[in-house]
Amino acid sequence: MLKLKGVTMNFGGIIALNNVEIDVDEGKIIGLIGPNGAGKTTVFNVILGLYTPNRGYIRFENSDITNKKTYQIAVMGISRTFQNIRLFRELTVLDNVRIAFHKNVKYSLLDAILRNKKFIKEEEEYLKKAEELLKIFGLYEKRNELAKNLPYGEQRKLEIVRALATSPKLLLLDEPAAGMNPQETQELKNLIKFIKEKFNLTILLIEHDMSVVMDICERIYVLDYGEVIAEGTPVEIKRNPRVIKAYLGEGDFGFAS
Structure with missing residues (x-):
């Protein structure tokens, strides 16, 4: 490989x-x-x-x-994690994972500005996928917490989950x-x-x-x-x-x- x-x-x-x-x-x-x-x-x-x-x-x-x-x-x-955790500390657990899905976005910048049906549908799909990943790794209940407030071990886990969101x-x-x-x-x-x-x-x-x-x-x-x-x-x-x-x-x- x-x-x-x-x-x-x-x-x-x-x-x-x-x-x-x-x-x-x-x-x-x-x-x-x-x-x-x-x-x-x-x-x-x-x-x-x-x-x-x-x-x-x-x-x-x-x-x-x-x-x-x-x-x-x-x-x-190819995706990675880092020796020193590099989460978006001021974003929620959920948003840290949602961001990673955006390497595959199909909607355009104009779609995002207008927030049209194409944009909304795709964002809803990413939200659902992010929530599914968090459920698999036992972080769903903390999805609305800021990443910086997670215990150290869970921050490590979240960084791995974010990497997995890039497929x-x-x-x-x-x-x-x-x-x-x-x-x-x-x-x-x-x-x-x-x-x-x-x-x-x-x-x-x-x-x-x-x-x-x-x-x-x-x-x-x-x-x-x-x-x-x-x-x-x-x-x-x-x-x-x-x-x-x-x-x-x-x-x-x-x-x-």
């Missing part, structure tokens, strides 16, 4: 990514891990067109997306467990497994919590100083000497079994 081939990204004299090659198979949950500053979020940013790589290419469903704009890539079916084929999750307590982390693992099956998604996941990565990812890529130093199953990654050295310098990796 997604292929990065020889992707290199420079910022001035700094090499953020060096000849990165990643393959994401359809229907899988793939992990992308590495120490702080390894280049993980930069990978997401080049996939989504926020950065254009200096070398290499990115293909999504056999289409070259290397030089496409972010909105074009979103329309093709993605590939979902990029950037450290979704960041700041969560153990109970919230376990709920998140169950949530990610659920959305993969419910919405027939492929997921690429950046995460520092190794319990999340080892429990839900089917394959893992490891970045260090902008280079892929290992790839494999969770068991293979857990035992890889280069990965152990990158994280700890020496000794046992320390992952939970």
Whole structure:
């Protein structure tokens, strides 16, 4: 579904990514891990067109997306969440989700100004779909609350729901467990497994919590100083000497079994 081939990204004299090659198979949950500053979020940013790589290419469903704009890539079916939650804090829970549907609007600007039948019908459809999503994820009762007033774990969930409202084929999750307590982390693992099956998604996941990565990812890529130093199953990654050295310098990796 997604292929990065020889992707290199420079910022001035700094090499953020060096000849990165990643393959994401359809229907899988793939992990992308590495120490702080390894280049993980930069990978997401080049996939989504926020950065254009200096070398290499990115293909999504056999289409070259290397030089496409972010909105074009979103329309093709890639969506993301962020390491730092980026909700519309002063909007309601419902409006945060409704906004995401507007990448597919068929009415024109004039229709919106006139608020004619075409505009009203389509907006009613988006409202219904947004409410259905909130019901699925247990947020319907809080639909009229401001996003900023939700507990932290529910804000994370809302950001995922908003991403799902864009009808993605590939979902990029950037450290979704960041700041969560153990109970919230376990709920998140169950949530990610659920959305993969419910919405027939492929997921690429950046995460520092190794319990999340080892429990839900089917394959893992490891970045260090902008280079892929290992790839494999969770068991293979857990035992890889280069990965152990990158994280700890020496000794046992320390992952939970």
